[in-house]
Amino acid sequence: MREQKLGTHDCIQLVPIFKQLTTVELQQVSAIVHEHVYEKGDVLFNAGDEADQLTIIAAGQAKVYQLAANGREQLLYLLQSGDFDGEAALFNPVIRTSYAEALVPTQVCSIQRSDFQALLAEAPQLALGILNEFGKRISQLEGKATSVTTSSIGGRLADYLVETAASFPAQTMFTLPLQKKEIAVYLGTTPETISRKLNEFQTAGWLKKGRGNQIAILDEDQLALQD
Amino acid sequence: MREQKLGTHDCIQLVPIFKQLTTVELQQVSAIVHEHVYEKGDVLFNAGDEADQLTIIAAGQAKVYQLAANGREQLLYLLQSGDFDGEAALFNPVIRTSYAEALVPTQVCSIQRSDFQALLAEAPQLALGILNEFGKRISQLEGKATSVTTSSIGGRLADYLVETAASFPAQTMFTLPLQKKEIAVYLGTTPETISRKLNEFQTAGWLKKGRGNQIAILDEDQLALQD
């Protein structure tokens, strides 16, 4: 379950780049992890900051926004337990172009670049697993860039719903983790359009809306087919 | 200059992930490079293939397309001398979701995964430079995903023009390296729209169109401001 609190070890193992560590390596990494708790609304990091650490969400939720040149902002990720951000910072200093804010009280584990580099010098085989994971992330982002220019809003919303629903039992009602306004920003559209599309999907019998921000996916296959 | 033919050493050094190699390391990498020449229209690799090598363009040009679920295709990159693709394949087997085609006779250098892995085992410090480069690529892609959902077509075209013009002297006429149709696909729009937007920009006095596919940027700052 994504809601529960994670220990340092669990925390590290959830980060894909650390998934394949041996017990010994895991110990080594644990030794350089710091923990910190943020309150709701706290800023984990700001655009313009120099990033010098990897941040792992141990418990809670945080939103990561990217600022576009024209001042508009784009929700990049919704981070939950086990998600992480800033892994690029472990390898070289980068200036952040995004900022993150805690949605609820949130506990994070973090690893400083300097500590990590020292560790890497001692245990170079660590790097291989990380390289693997980076490769995957790149493919994923290429896919996203493609879908944004080739799919309609309806299609992207359908994808988002199916993806989000994946962490809940099939066919059951669940609460969307984001408000309509935020889903809208994430998908590059408006709350009104989200509202209308959800109605269309409900009329088509593909999902059912409940009170609050709850929905149940009834026909995942049809949704996924949405172009 | 991007048009000239590159030797094996030059070729490798142009790949960002190999930029910081020492002379000795460079020798090591050179030893595992293969060369190959493709004719215009030849396919360098196909969607569905299992990628098992890094491909570097030594001379020529190739287009890389991504196929979307609905059958539409999206031009991902235009590769020129020194550009490369498939670096993820060096770390683990991936099934390609894109395909690449030579635009003109094109010479490539390639490195097989197995060879590279063997080398990495011998010289683990190689991995650090690569990790760096991956981090940069990820930021770049995140930026692209953002711009696509937050900017208008006009803005994206303006960005594309400014970026493309950067490799030519300021204010001079140059030939666009892609046809309108291809620029259109790349930006997720249509040739008609590209045509109209270029006219708008010309009327605004920001650029000047010449015969063929030539243009000259007159006011880069205004173009860059386009939302």
Next chain:
DNA sequence: TTACACACTTGATCCAAATCAAGTTTACTT
């Protein structure tokens, strides 16, 4: 140089989604 195919342009129309403008619900505060 003429012919032909292809790229490009221009105009007319159409459509998905944004925007604008009220309502209505929901959830939070006291």
Next chain:
DNA sequence: AAGTAAACTTGATTTGGATCAAGTGTGTAA
């Protein structure tokens, strides 16, 4: 439980760009 502010929905209108349909260039090959 009432009051309030925010989130959401619904409707009317507008609009950026796609699509469709002719044209007009442009480069190439005989």
